[in-house]
Amino acid sequence: MINLEIPAKLEQVQQMAQQLAAGVFRPIARKYDAIEHCDTPEELKPVAQMMAAMPRGGGKKGASDEIKNGSNMTGILAVEAMCWGDVGLMLSIPGSGLGNAAVMAVGTPEQKEKYGKLYCAMAITEPGAGSDSAAVSTSAEMDGDEWVLNGEKIYCTAGQRCDAVVVWATLGKSLGNAAIKSFIVHRDNPGLQ
Template sequence: MINLEISPKLATLVDQARQAALAFLRPNSRKYDQAEHTYPTELDTLASLLDGLSASGGGAGAAGVRKAKKTSKGVVNGANMSLAVGTMEMCWGDAGLLLAMPRQGLGNAAIASVGNDDQVARYKGKWAAMAITEPDTGSDSGAIRTTAVRDGDDYVLNGEKIFVTSGERADCVVVWATLDRTKGKAAIKSFVVDRDTPGFELVRLEHKLGIRASDTAHFRLTNARVPARNLLGTPDILPDQGFAGVMQTFDNTRPLVAAMAVGITRAALEKTRELLTEAGITIDYDRPPHTQPAAAAAFLTMEADYESAYLLTLQAAWMADNGKPNSLQASYAKAKAGRSATDITLRCVELCGTVGYNEQSLLEKWSRDAKIMDIFEGTQQIQQLIIARRLLGKTSAELK
């Protein structure tokens, strides 16, 4: 059974992550929001500290971890739970800066999730971004057009990728491509492409609504040759498994995105509580919301919404640590946390009036940062589709 209390081991990690957020992320939050595409040099020191934590079994960043195998050792709070609670704390500081952290990219999670031991070893210490979305392929990952054709000991990749988080700064990019477009989702595989690969061209960097500290790139692949050993998972096209191999990545990364959303949401709630208290509004947990001021009642509703997102995120991480299938729960967490972050941060801006809307506080920034949490790693609508299909026992062809 899942224990909702933070263990002493995790409490130490949470404290370390909170200190990093206080010392490095929150103080530089506004600076790099205003200086988009400028590399945050302060992160070099913090990244080294996180590398040390990871090596010692901690890890408060966003790098990937392997899903545990089912064990008879009892309940485990392992790397996935550590990563989730650490990510919450770091995004309480600043989500954009966490995404800009060296060696903490979503591509790292992909390599850790589905890569073999050789791939994990070869790319240890590397910063890996992940490239899924294409100009003509948004939420439907199964419609990917980028192709990978086997040629001797290499695959030759051709296509375009957009909205690649940390694409310019990363050492390598995990690129999703199809081996045979006539075979549908089963032919989609992921490849680790080094940034200096000939034919792998950076087209441009995007200007964004939020998470501006993190660079977002557009790439073009023109006859880019990638060693066959850089294919993550099996090279075989297995129609009965769909593209389960590459989708395993999402089982690990969606709870991480949920954790990021939870961190942003908590930051906004804490600041809103502070501002409401200064305005003389008391939030009383012993009285029904309808008997309190409208602002206090709204805050209580938002806090309950936040708690549900937080608990769903812990559940998805806990299941991964304990070798339990968590695809459904990962989508639960991602859908709930993404929507809650968007709704709550905007409501906080509204409740706090001019202080929330201008740059006097970080509330307006958090509302902008929160929106991407409801979009990347699978939009809100896609998460609802996944959840509905699993609950109803429908295939993607039966329920679109």
């Protein structure tokens, strides 16, 4: 039988995220909707500092048989509660950009250490492909010991305020969906245009 109740150990996370949504996001949401494009909202910088101080991960493996996949559940509960406050503001918290989710989900331990604390944007949207990752035509080819990306993105979520960009590209259209990969490009990279 599936148990749909939130584990008691995670209820506090959900309550904190609900307080953030109600006390910070909702009161400033209209202000930033009207501005539309701006630097990181000042009100979110303390939120980012607080989140950076929190431990990442679900603790020791095997430490509890009560909660399976606790770090994923924690993230889902927090994001769901914050989205009620304002999705755009949730995605604008410094250090928790859309690209950060990709880094933490599929990045190597070295990438997680190097880029996990930066604010990572996501570049997937292309002309004629939208945000359909299977239709990405930006290519990635090895040149010696470096990857060369070639293509066009028409939108980069949070690109104006990021430290690094997670760029989606294909290793070859004939290889299908398995060839779609993400690459992390630091904003200061001279090859980034």
